[in-house]
Amino acid sequence: MSENKEQINEEDAESIDNSEILDDETVKLKEENSDLKDKWQRALADYQNLERRTQIEISQRVSNKTNNLLLNFINIYDDFIRAENSLSKEKIDTSGLIAVIKNMESLLAENNIKPIDAVGEIFDPQIHEAVSMVEDDSLDDGTITQEVSKGYISGKAILKPSKVIVSKKKN
Amino acid sequence: MAEKIIGIDLGTSNSAASVIQGGKPTLIPAAEGTTVAGKAFPSVVAFSKDGDLLVGEPARRQAVTNPDNTIREAKRKMGEDFLYKIQGKEYKPQQISAFILQKIKRDAEAFTGETISKAVITVPAYFNDNQRQATKDAGTIAGLEVVRIINEPTAASLAFGLDKAKEDMKILVFDFGGGTLDVTIMEMGGGVFEVMSTSGDTKLGGADMDQALIDFVVDEFRKKEGIDLSSDSTAITRIKEGAEKAKIELSTVMETEVNLPFIAQDPSGAKNLEVKITRAKLEDLVNPIVQRCKSSIDKSLEDAKLSTSDITKIVLIGGPTRMPIVKKFVSDAVGKEAESGVDPMEAVAFGAAVQAGIIAGDVTSDIVLLDVTPLTLGIETLGGVREPIIERNTTIPTSKDKTFTTAADSQTAVTINVVQGERPMVADNVSLGSFNLTEIPPAPRGVPQINVKFDIDANGILNVTAKDMGTGKDAKITIQSTTKMSDDEIKKMQEDAEGHAEEDKKKKEAVDIKNEAESFIYTTEKLVNQDLKDKIPQEKGIQITDAIKELKDSLSQDTEQIKQKLEALKAIVNEVTTELYKNASPPPGEQQSGEQQSGEQQSGEQQSGEQQSYANEQQSGSNEEKSDSNSEQKSENNSN
Numbered sequence: 001m002s003e004n005k006e007q008i009n010e011e012d013a014e015s016i017d018n019s020e021i022l023d024d025e026t027v028k029l030k031e032e033n034s035d036l037k038d039k040w041q042r043a044l045a046d047y048q049n050l051e052r053r054t055q056i057e058i059s060q061r062v063s064n065k066t067n068n069l070l071l072n073f074i075n076i077y078d079d080f081i082r083a084e085n086s087l088s089k090e091k092i093d094t095s096g097l098i099a100v101i102k103n104m105e106s107l108l109a110e111n112n113i114k115p116i117d118a119v120g121e122i123f124d125p126q127i128h129e130a131v132s133m134v135e136d137d138s139l140d141d142g143t144i145t146q147e148v149s150k151g152y153i154s155g156k157a158i159l160k161p162s163k164v165i166v167s168k169k170k171n
Numbered sequence: 172m173a174e175k176i177i178g179i180d181l182g183t184s185n186s187a188a189s190v191i192q193g194g195k196p197t198l199i200p201a202a203e204g205t206t207v208a209g210k211a212f213p214s215v216v217a218f219s220k221d222g223d224l225l226v227g228e229p230a231r232r233q234a235v236t237n238p239d240n241t242i243r244e245a246k247r248k249m250g251e252d253f254l255y256k257i258q259g260k261e262y263k264p265q266q267i268s269a270f271i272l273q274k275i276k277r278d279a280e281a282f283t284g285e286t287i288s289k290a291v292i293t294v295p296a297y298f299n300d301n302q303r304q305a306t307k308d309a310g311t312i313a314g315l316e317v318v319r320i321i322n323e324p325t326a327a328s329l330a331f332g333l334d335k336a337k338e339d340m341k342i343l344v345f346d347f348g349g350g351t352l353d354v355t356i357m358e359m360g361g362g363v364f365e366v367m368s369t370s371g372d373t374k375l376g377g378a379d380m381d382q383a384l385i386d387f388v389v390d391e392f393r394k395k396e397g398i399d400l401s402s403d404s405t406a407i408t409r410i411k412e413g414a415e416k417a418k419i420e421l422s423t424v425m426e427t428e429v430n431l432p433f434i435a436q437d438p439s440g441a442k443n444l445e446v447k448i449t450r451a452k453l454e455d456l457v458n459p460i461v462q463r464c465k466s467s468i469d470k471s472l473e474d475a476k477l478s479t480s481d482i483t484k485i486v487l488i489g490g491p492t493r494m495p496i497v498k499k500f501v502s503d504a505v506g507k508e509a510e511s512g513v514d515p516m517e518a519v520a521f522g523a524a525v526q527a528g529i530i531a532g533d534v535t536s537d538i539v540l541l542d543v544t545p546l547t548l549g550i551e552t553l554g555g556v557r558e559p560i561i562e563r564n565t566t567i568p569t570s571k572d573k574t575f576t577t578a579a580d581s582q583t584a585v586t587i588n589v590v591q592g593e594r595p596m597v598a599d600n601v602s603l604g605s606f607n608l609t610e611i612p613p614a615p616r617g618v619p620q621i622n623v624k625f626d627i628d629a630n631g632i633l634n635v636t637a638k639d640m641g642t643g644k645d646a647k648i649t650i651q652s653t654t655k656m657s658d659d660e661i662k663k664m665q666e667d668a669e670g671h672a673e674e675d676k677k678k679k680e681a682v683d684i685k686n687e688a689e690s691f692i693y694t695t696e697k698l699v700n701q702d703l704k705d706k707i708p709q710e711k712g713i714q715i716t717d718a719i720k721e722l723k724d725s726l727s728q729d730t731e732q733i734k735q736k737l738e739a740l741k742a743i744v745n746e747v748t749t750e751l752y753k754n755a756s757p758p759p760g761e762q763q764s765g766e767q768q769s770g771e772q773q774s775g776e777q778q779s780g781e782q783q784s785y786a787n788e789q790q791s792g793s794n795e796e797k798s799d800s801n802s803e804q805k806s807e808n809n810s811n
Contacts, residue, residue, distance in 0.1 A: 049284075082433035086441040125225055125233035132404050133236055141220075142236065148405035149412070158203060163408050166236045 067159055070113060071152075074160070077104045078150055108152075116151035118144045118162045127151060129161040136167040143167045176289040176318060176531045177279050178523025180326070181268060181306065183246045184349045186212040187517060188275045189524035190283060191533045196330070196524035198517055199279045203228040211278075216270045217241040218257050226274040242267050244350075247373075249309075250302030265305045269312035276315055290315045291527040293519050296322040296355045297369040299546070318530050324355035325364045326522025327488045331510045333359060340483035341367070343471070345464075345501050345509075346519075347489040350376035352464055354471040356482070365566050368474035370467045377491035380457040384414045384448075387456055388429055391446045398435050398442060406434050410444070421450045422493055454496040461500045468504050474564065485509040488518050544569075548625055548633065551588035551597040553578050554682035560625045563593065572624035574640070581613035585621060587637045589650060595679045606648040608637040616693065681730045688726060688737045692719055695744055703751065711747050718743050 080101050084094045108114070116127050123130060123142045134145055144164045151162025177199065180187045188199040188211070201211035217230040218240045225233065234241045240257050245267035254261040272290075279287045294306050303320050310317035324344030328334065333342060339360035346353040353371040357364050388410050389400050400406040413429040420427040431444040472478065482505050491497050492515045502508050513521060528534030544567060549559040552575070561571050577585060585608050592600025611619050620640035627633050638645040699707060699715050707715070718740040725736040 079432045083441075086433045086436060089436070090440060123233070123236060125219075125229040129232035130234070130236040131408050146405070148408045161232060165404060168236070 063154075066111065067154060067157075070108070070111060070154075071160060073104075074108070074113075074150075074152060077101070077108070080104065081150075111154070113152050113154045113159065116153055116158075116162045118147040118151065118164050120144065123164065123166045127153065127158060127161055129163045130166045131163050132165050133168050134165055135170045137169050139167040141167065141169055174289060174531065175283055175285055175287060176291060176527035177275075177287055178326070178520055178525070178527045179272065179275055179290050179292045180323070180519035180523055181246065181271065181292050181294070181309075182214055182348070182519075183244050183351060184214055186214050186271055186275065187520035188212070188279055189517070189520040190279060191524050191528035191531070192283075194533065196521040196528075198520065199275070199282050201227055201274075202278050202281065212271060212275055214246065214268075214271055215241065215243050216245070216267050222258060224270065226270050245271075250299065250305040263305075265309040266312060268306065268309035272309055272313035272315055276313055288314065288316060289318050289527075289531075291319045291321060291523045291530065292317055293321055293323045293326045293523050295353055295369075296324055296357075296366045297353070297371075298322075319526060321523065321526050322355070322364075322366060323353070323488070323519050324357055324366070324486070326520075326526065327486050327513075327518040328357065328359065328364065328484075328522065329525045330513050330518040330522035331486055333484060333486070333510070334364075338483075341475075341477060341481050342484045342486055343468070343482045343501075343505055344486045344488065345468070345492065346371075347464065347487075347491045347497060348376050349378050349490065350374070352376065352467055354464075354467045356471050356475040356477065366564065367477070368471045368564055370471035370474065372463065372467055375460065375463055377489070379460045380491060380494075381411070381414060381418065383456045383460065384418060384453065385410055387448075387452075388414055388444070388446050392434070392442075392444050396435070396437075396442050398437065400435060400444075403435065406431075406444075409434065413444075417448050418453065418494070421448065421453050422495060425450045450495070453494075457494070457496060461497055464500065465504060468501070479505045482507060486518070487515050490516050544627065546591050547593055548589065548591050548603075548627075549600075550575075550623060550635075551586075551590055551602075553686050555597045556679060556682055557590050557592070557595055557597045557600055560623065561627065567627045570624065570626040572622055575621045575623055576617050577611065577614070577619050577621070578616055580615050582616065582619075583611045583613055584609040585611065585637070587623060587635060587646075587648070589625075589633070589635050589648065596682075603633070603650045604648050606635075606637075606646055608639060608644070608646040610642070610644055611639050612641060614641075617690075677730075684730050684733050684737065685726060688722055688733050691737060691740065691744075692722060695719060695740065698744070698748075703747075706751055707747055711743070714743050715740070715747065 080097065084097045084101060087094045087097065118128060121128075121144050122140065123144055128144065128151065131148055136143075136145065139145065143166070145167050146165040147162055148165060149163035150160075152159040175190055177188055177190045178196070180189075189196045190199055191197070199211065212227045213231040215227065215230040215234065217225040217233060217237055219225060219233070219237070220240075230241060234243070242255055242257070242262075245255075245264045248264035249268065251264065253264055255264070255267060256262075272292075276287050276290075290310055292306055292310055294303055298306070306320055307317045323346060324342075327344055327346070328342055333340070336359070339358070342357045342359060344353075344355040344357065346355070351371065351373050352375045353369065355369045356367040358367050359365075385407070389407075393399050400410065409431050410429070413431055417427045417429050426447065426449045429444065429446045429448065433441045434444040435442040472482075485501055485505055485507055487498065487501065487509045492501075492509075498509055525534055544561055544563055544565050547559045547563045548561040549557045552558045558573070558575075560573055561569060565571075575585075586605055587608065588597065588605040589603045590597050590600040591603055594600050608621065611621070622638045622640055624636045624638070625633060626636070633650040634647060635650070636645055636647040695715060696719065699712055718736070722733070722736040722740050725732040
């Protein structure tokens with residue numbers, strides 16, 4: 001009986017030992033699992049961030065390229081407007097030129113590019129750039145009197161601020 | 172995941188920021204987009220008429236309409252006791268810089284999608300402790316913990332990856348910005364960057380080049396059409412844009428054209444501006460500006476005690492260095508090709524991001540960054556002469572000391588006046604503070620040994636200790652701001668120092684000779700009346716007394732007179748003492764008693780065997796004073 005008891009006790013001790021080892025292993029595995037899960041989640045987050053960023057970068061690059069091209073185009077468009085102004089002052093027929101300008105404007109509109117309103121508006125440094133000031137008591141302080149270079153916006157982004165001359169009261 | 176730290180190039184005219192992404196520095200764009208100038212954040216702050224705060228590009232755009240409430244170049248005022256007064260409120264320069272940093276923080280957060288609370292900020296190598304502290308404060312005000320302040324040239328070198336090089340090297344960093352030029356020479360070895368010298372010109376930059384080109388275009392048009400466009404703001408705006416474009420194109424092509432149709436109109440019709448510009452023409456126009464950079468390069472080499480052949484690498488920073496003529500000029504001046512591969516406009520911000528990456532653990536490097544003292548630190552000695560203790564451009568932390576003595580008999584106290592600057596006379600430098608060492612036991616002048624130790628710790632804080640070597644008693648002062656002066660003042664003082672070098676030399680010579688004469692009179696009188704009273708023949712005694720009288724009378728006259736009389740007295744005394752020593756040499760070691768407690772260097776003096784000259788020099792010193800006017804005879808321990 002007592003022998004059996006001892007045997008059982010030994011077995012008990014052995015199973016206690018085993019269960020302790022198992023417990024240790026479980027803890028270790030749980031830790032490893034949680035660590036791996038954490039790493040996996042981070043890797044996934046990194047990947048998702050990368051995907052998001054790549055998308056943003058691609059669209060940014062495309063829009064930068066397009067905007068640069070359109071900015072160069074806008075310079076020529078501005079020259080056409082100057083030509084039309086100059087020629088019409090000399091009483092030369094500019095109807096053909098006006099048609100070309102209209103086509104150019106529709107190209108800009110298709111690309112969501114709009115000119116910034118300037119003359120008569122109150123100066124806004126978010127969209128206008130002041131190059132000088134003129135004294136004028138007949139106008140509200142900060143009214144744009146002249147546009148020296150046209151500005152454009154593409155959606156919400158400023159492609160090019162309009163460069164303007166702004167009024168101030170004499171006193 | 173480790174928190175992201177951004178790198179900020181807080182510039183005078185424009186700032187830029189960068190962050191490590193995927194192991195590489197990426198430029199942080201401003202919400203308004205990148206400006207034509209290249210850098211994203213113009214360093215401009217303004218308050219609109221309604222009191223709204225404008226920072227960066229919008230502030231720049233409105234500057235001409237609101238000059239009184241627009242602040243530019245606040246960096247030049249950093250660390251100064253200066254206040255901007257705007258709409259009845261006062262702002263310190265660091266508050267203004269903080270507005271710019273705040274904007275950068277905001278845009279960086281929008282760009283990275285993370286909260287940014289830490290930054291590395293760059294400053295010019297010559298920035299003093301006050302200016303560096305002000306920069307840190309600006310960061311704190313903006314809600315950024317400034318984890319490190321690094322020098323701009325160091326940042327640029329990091330951006331070019333020079334820290335990865337295995338061999339030791341000397342790097343010349345040529346930073347040519349819109350309005351300033353900074354030349355820095357650095358030594359890189361064993362993973363350490365050390366600034367050897369800095370030089371520059373605060374009124375030289377790319378803006379001068381742009382103006383030269385604009386003037387040329389306006390001139391050409393006037394010659395051709397007889398119309399002056401310089402007062403036509405619309406035309407000038409278009410010319411500026413056209414000239415800028417041409418300048419950029421001419422860095423890659425040999426010829427371009429500024430083509431501005433309908434630029435003006437007169438009764439004969441519309442006028443078109445068509446000006447051909449070759450690269451040679453552009454170079455011809457900007458060459459006078461480029462040549463002005465030469466003196467700064469020479470000065471930096473001279474200060475670093477190097478020749479061009481010692482320079483191993485050249486790093487170019489700033490937009491104008493993109494121009495082939497500028498690259499060639501620097502290469503020719505130094506005799507080496509400049510480093511390439513990083514945009515010179517972005518290099519500093521990239522380098523700051525690399526340093527930020529090192530701190531955050533995103534980038535590995537063994538680099539250690541060290542600071543230097545921008546100006547010489549010393550103390551005042553007899554006659555208002557400045558005695559240098561720590562020379563400028565010394566790497567900190569550092570510790571140096573020299574031994575001085577008293578100027579009068581039974582002098583029981585000395586005043587240590589700590590001064591900073593490059594001029595030999597105290598009055599032309601800046602006093603940082605002073606303190607007294609008291610309770611010196613009464614003794615004849617020249618006997619007490621007072622060791623003055625300057626200690627600058629890693630944070631740039633200066634501790635000055637004066638210790639009476641006889642009693643062991645000491646007194647000290649801590650100077651938090653070792654550099655109370657502005658950048659402008661430093662520059663001015665250095666320029667002054669150069670301009671006044673001859674005048675200063677004469678002033679110093681006059682004081683030195685007077686000090687020497689007084690000291691020699693004292694020694695001789697003591698010799699004649701006490702020490703050798705019975706050993707000097709009467710006739711010689713009278714000769715000496717007369718010569719002393721003549722020398723005393725000459726003290727109020729010019730330097731030459733004093734020199735002559737001093738020489739005459741020395742000749743007689745020499746004659747007498749030579750005669751005496753012929754008869755009886757003193758036993759060896761006798762003079763080592765008493766006075767010589769500070770050890771090593773003093774024993775050097777004694778062992779020189781020139782006892783008479785020792786006696787002279789030992790006494791030629793001065794108020795809270797050095798034992799002689801030649802610093803090499805004093806102890807100078809550099810525990811750097």
